[in-house]
Amino acid sequence: xxxxxxxxxxxxxxxxxxxxxxxxxxxxxxxxxxxxxxxxxxxxxxxxxxxxxxxxxxxxxxxxxxxxxxxxxxxxxxxxxxxxxxxxxxxxxxxxxxxxxxxxxxxxxxxxxxxxxxxxxxxxxxxxxxxxxxxxxxxxxxxxxxxxxxxxxxxxxxxxxxxxxxxxxxxxxxxxxxxxxxxxxxxxxxxxxxxxxxxxxxxxxxxxxxxxxxxxxxxxxxxxxxxxxxxxxxxxxxxxxxxxxxxxxxxxxxxxxxxxxxxxxxxxxxxxxxxxxxxxxxxxxxxxxxxxxxxxxxxxxxxxxxxxxxxxxxxxxxxxxxxxxxxx
Amino acid sequence: xxxxxxxxxxxxxxxxxxxxxxxxxxxxxxxxxxxxxxxxxxxxxxxxxxxxxxxxxxxxxxxxxxxxxxxxxxxxxxxxxxxxxxxxxxxxxxxxxxxxxxxxxxxxxxxxxxxxxxxxxxxxxxxxxxxxxxxxxxxxxxxxxxxxxxxxxxxxxxxxxxxxxxxxxxxxxxxxxxxxxxxxxxxxxxxxxxxxxxxxxxxxxxxxxxxxxxxxxxxxxxxxxxxxxxxxxxxxxxxxxxxxxxxxxxxxxxxxxxxxxxxxxxxxxxxxxxxxxxxxxxxxxxxxxxxxxxxxxxxxxxxxxxxxxxxxxxxxxxxxxxxxxxxx
Numbered sequence: 082x083x084x085x086x087x088x089x090x091x092x093x094x095x096x097x098x099x100x101x102x103x104x105x106x107x108x109x110x111x112x113x114x115x116x117x118x119x120x121x122x123x124x125x126x127x128x129x130x131x132x133x134x135x136x137x138x139x140x141x142x143x144x145x146x147x148x149x150x151x152x153x154x155x156x157x158x159x160x161x162x163x164x165x166x167x168x169x170x171x172x173x174x175x176x177x178x179x180x181x182x183x184x185x186x187x188x189x190x191x192x193x194x195x196x197x198x199x200x201x202x203x204x205x206x207x208x209x210x211x212x213x214x215x216x217x218x219x220x221x222x223x224x225x226x227x228x229x230x231x232x233x234x235x236x237x238x239x240x241x242x243x244x245x246x247x248x249x250x251x252x253x254x255x256x257x258x259x260x261x262x263x264x265x266x267x268x269x270x271x272x273x274x275x276x277x278x279x280x281x282x283x284x285x286x287x288x289x290x291x292x293x294x295x296x297x298x299x300x301x302x303x304x305x306x307x308x309x310x311x312x313x314x315x316x317x318x319x320x321x322x323x324x325x326x327x328x329x330x331x332x333x334x335x336x337x338x339x340x341x342x343x344x345x346x347x348x349x350x351x352x353x354x355x356x357x358x359x360x361x362x363x364x365x366x367x368x369x370x371x372x373x374x375x376x377x378x379x380x381x382x383x384x385x386x387x388x389x390x391x392x393x394x395x396x397x398x399x400x401x402x403x404x405x406x407x408x409x
Numbered sequence: 410x411x412x413x414x415x416x417x418x419x420x421x422x423x424x425x426x427x428x429x430x431x432x433x434x435x436x437x438x439x440x441x442x443x444x445x446x447x448x449x450x451x452x453x454x455x456x457x458x459x460x461x462x463x464x465x466x467x468x469x470x471x472x473x474x475x476x477x478x479x480x481x482x483x484x485x486x487x488x489x490x491x492x493x494x495x496x497x498x499x500x501x502x503x504x505x506x507x508x509x510x511x512x513x514x515x516x517x518x519x520x521x522x523x524x525x526x527x528x529x530x531x532x533x534x535x536x537x538x539x540x541x542x543x544x545x546x547x548x549x550x551x552x553x554x555x556x557x558x559x560x561x562x563x564x565x566x567x568x569x570x571x572x573x574x575x576x577x578x579x580x581x582x583x584x585x586x587x588x589x590x591x592x593x594x595x596x597x598x599x600x601x602x603x604x605x606x607x608x609x610x611x612x613x614x615x616x617x618x619x620x621x622x623x624x625x626x627x628x629x630x631x632x633x634x635x636x637x638x639x640x641x642x643x644x645x646x647x648x649x650x651x652x653x654x655x656x657x658x659x660x661x662x663x664x665x666x667x668x669x670x671x672x673x674x675x676x677x678x679x680x681x682x683x684x685x686x687x688x689x690x691x692x693x694x695x696x697x698x699x700x701x702x703x704x705x706x707x708x709x710x711x712x713x714x715x716x717x718x719x720x721x722x723x724x725x726x727x728x729x730x731x732x733x734x735x736x737x
Contacts, residue, residue, distance in 0.1 A: 088636075105554060108640045110482045110624050111452040111545075113552045117444045124439040125494045125542065127529050154438045166453045168496075168540045201455050207535015212496045214453060214542045217439075224441045226433060296438050308416075312436045 087202055090174050094183035101164060101196035112198035114164065114216065121163070122217035122224050124154040126299075130208035133349075134276070135252060140178045141185035142276035143211065148189050150299065151215035152280035153351040157297040159225040159289025160217025162195035162282065168212040170205040193282060223289055230294040230313035230356035232384040237365065239281045239353045239374050241327040242302050246347025247339060248275030256338035267329035274327075278351035284376070287368030288355055295355035301346040303401055305354055307389050313356070316387045319380035321345070322394040342401045356382050415530055418502050422511035429492060429524035440526035442492065442544065449491070450545035450552050452482040454627075458536035461677075462604070463580060468506045469513035470604035471539065476517050478627065479543035480608035481679040485625040487553040487617025488545030490523035490610065496540040498533040521610060551617055558622040558641035558684035560712040565693065567609045567681045567704050569655040570630050574675025575667060576603030584666035595657035602655075606679035612704070615696030616683055623683035629674040631729055633682055635717050641684070644715045647708035649673070650722040670729045684710050 091107055099107045103114050114121070128150065130136055134143050148165060155162055167186070190196055195215065248271035250257040261267045288295050294313050298305045302324065310317050321341050326334065333339045357365060362378065369376030383390070393399050419435055427435045431442050442449070456478065458464055462471050476493060483490055495514070518524055523543065576599035578585040589595045616623050622641050626633045630652065638645050649669050654662065661667050685693060690706065697704030711718070721727050 105556075109486075109555050111450045111486050111488075111552070113547075114449040114451060116446045116448050116549060119444045121442040121444065121449065122439045123442060123494065123527060123544075125496055125527065125529050127496050127498065127531050127540070129498060129531055129533050131534060132532060158437075158439050160439075166451065166542060168453055168455050170455065170457060170538055198451060199453065201453050201540070203455050203457055204460060205457050205536060205538065206459060207538075208533060210498055210533065210535075210538055212455070212529070212540045214494060216451075219441075221444060224439070227437050228433075 086174060090179065090202060094179045095197065098183065098187040098190055098197040101198060103164065104196065104198045107199060117218065118221060119218040120221050120224055122155060122158045122160040122219055123214065124151055125212065125214040126150045126154065127210060127212035129210045138276055140182040144182045144186040145189050145277045147211040147213050148186060149278040149280045150351060151213045152193055152195060152282060153278055153297040155215055155217035156280050156282045156285045157288065157295045157353045158217060158219065159223060159285050160219040161285060162193055163216040163218050164196050164198040165213050165215040166198055167200035169200065169202045170210040172205060172209065193280065219289065225288055225292050225295040227294055227296050227309045227312045230309060230315050230382045231358070232315055232382050234293055234356035234358055234382040235362055235378045236306065236317050236319065236380040236382060237355055237357060237376055237378050238298065238302065238325065239284060239369065239376050240279065241325045241330065241375065242350050242352065243330050243344025243347055244271050244274035244327050245349035246344065247330055247333055248272040257333045260333050260336040260338045261329065267332065270327065271329050275349055280351065281353050281374060283372035284353060284368055284374060287365050288353060291357045291361035291365040292355035293357055295353060298350040298352045298354050300348045302350065302354065303345045303389065309354065310389060314386050316383040316385050316389060317380050318383055318390045318392060320392050321399065323377060323379045325375055325377040342403065346401065346403050414502060418507065418530060422507045423525065426511065426515040426518055426525040429526060431492065432524065432526045435527060445546065446549060447546040448549055448552055450483060450486045450488040450547055451542065452479055453540065453542040454478045454482065455538060455540035457538045466604055468510040472510045472514040473517050473605045475539040475541050476514060477606045477608045478679060479541045480521055480523060480610060481606055481625040483543055483545035484608050484610045484613045485616065485623045485681045486545065486547065487551060487613050488547040489613065490521055491544040491546050492524050492526040493541050493543040494526055495528035497528065497530045498538040500533060500537065521608065547617065553616055553620050553623040555622055555624050555637045555640045558637060558643050558710045559686070560643055560710050562621055562684035562686055562710040563690055563706045564634065564645050564647065564708040564710060565683055565685060565704055565706050566626065566630065566653065567612060567697065567702050568607065569653045569658065569703065570678050570680065571658050571672025571675055572599050572602035572655050573677035574672065575658055575661055576600040585661045588661050588664040588666045589657065595660065598655065599657050603677055606677070608679065609681045609702060611700035612681060612696055612702060615693050616681060619685045619689035619693040620683035621685055623681060626678040626680045626682050628676045630678065630682065631673045631717065637682065638717060642714050644711040644713050644717060645708050646711055646718045646720060648720050649727065651705060651707045653703055653705040670731065674729065674731045
């Protein structure tokens with residue numbers, strides 16, 4: 082590579098994405114965001130080859146996942162995307178990889194109204210790492226926090242749970258793959274759920290208006306709900322039969338190739354988990370219907386700081402083997 | 410490690426740093442920054458083990474470098490620090506390492522008035538990577554850009570140039586080490602310049618008020634000035650004899666163990682390079698004197714988009730072997 086390889090890489094692949102004036106065309110050391118009366122929501126999530134995505138994942142899905150896991154946070158906080166920064170650590174500047182990566186990133190940035198503002202590109206001898214910092218705008222004091230769930234609130238979740246962990250199992254040739262092997266449609270759906278999260282930005286306004294507390298489910302529904310409850314100093318009772326599952330997930334579960342424990346402890350769902358009072362539920366359900374996104378009430382917030390209670394279809398408490406994913 | 414190792418790590422080492430209310434105590438998925446009339450300056454730089462720091466560097470200097478390379482950008486843009494995000498990719502959660510790292514990071518955050526707002530901690534099988542996104546505030550439309558240098562402007566630089574690249578040479582047992590081997594003070598100074606940059610925040614207001622264009626010198630003075638001039642569509646004439654060098658650097662240069670080319674092409678200076686009209690120079694020089702930071706005029710901006718001209722002490726143009734560091 083020539084001495085100016087890094088600049089060439091930026092010019093070729095990322096400058097076309099930097100349409101927002103605040104990006105200064107990526108010609109500067111910093112981006113500038115105009116001051117507004119709204120609050121700025123700031124979130125950052127990194128994905129690493131071998132941990133958050135597979136070395137064999139296509140570059141376009143890696144790009145989408147890197148951005149979308151952050152957009153998912155913005156949605157859960159009730160905010161509207163305002164832009165993002167990209168830090169890319171690569172072993173080499175592979176043109177085919179970069180072209181597919183940047184192309185898909187640009188498509189998602191346009192689709193979700195979240196322009197590239199800046200970033201950093203560095204070389205690493207290790208796994209590819211993509212760190213995104215995303216910005217959202219929300220009315221002053223209106224960001225929905227994890228803190229705030231009240232006893233009696235409904236525990237609600239968007240979309241379906243457990244598909245991504247099954248998608249990973251399919252990619253690894255695990256038991257889910259064995260159950261579904263003749264059904265390409267079902268395996269494709271699960272793999273897509275692992276590789277390309279669907280940030281629920283269409284529900285961000287409804288979350289902002291309805292939820293007393295919210296977060297996105299990234300490390301497993303059970304563990305993430307436990308975190309939300311711990312910060313809110315409450316507990317919750319969850320009816321496992323109400324946890325929304327896709328048809329594909331139901332088939333794998335029905336065949337005994339996974340357990341409800343594994344589905345609600347698996348990561349990478351990127352759905353919104355939130356608590357809200359009964360009176361807000363009709364508005365939230367309507368927003369889900371309008372957006373074409375299932376929204377489901379899976380339990381109720383309980384007073385006290387005890388552990389979560391998970392109940393089976395008969396209403397009996399069950400004990401889970403594990404509740405979430407942890408890096409360390 | 411227990412299932413909640415990541416949360417324990419955050420609680421133990423980083424929550425004590427998250428004093429700013431916008432950090433929400435690191436209990437949330439996002440931080441919140443209150444809207445203001447000021448513009449927000451946003452910059453992100455990552456440092457990777459083996460590329461930007463050595464595996465043998467102490468964790469406290471690694472922490473300081475990770476934050477300070479970003480603070481250096483904020484200073485060069487004329488802004489006041491407002492907070493930062495930290496993304497940490499580690500192979501393992503080593504308590505001694507984390508304690509030293511977080512302790513030094515907290516000290517620097519306090520000293521520079523730049524609180525920890527949030528971040529992400531992930532595991533990697535590869536080299537340690539630390540990505541920081543830093544925020545600064547500056548009056549509306551007042552951020553100093555790379556664009557804007559005018560023919561006739563003075564080319565000025567803070568501090569001294571080339572110390573960091575010599576410090577790296579010392580750590581590697583190179584020729585600088587051989588020249589200075591009996592002088593522990595000099596080698597320590599150069600190593601410190603490599604490991605712990607000095608962000609010139611004390612000069613940020615003066616940069617904002619005086620400079621027509623500015624950037625921090627991170628990839629070598631010669632190459633970075635070329636970038637500033639290219640964006641500003643001008644050129645520059647630089648008098649190499651005026652490039653500010655430390656006594657230690659002068660000795661290494663005098664002994665023939667380095668060249669002026671290498672010093673002005675070496676990276677990691679983290680000084681401010683800026684252009685300003687003659688009339689602003691007295692104000693800038695006074696600000697340097699007040700802050701105890703040398704500020705030096707090294708040349709003049711020239712009309713036209715030709716290559717930079719570097720002159721020797723006799724005023725003759727010289728050709729440089731290389732001008733900057735590039736990752737690819």
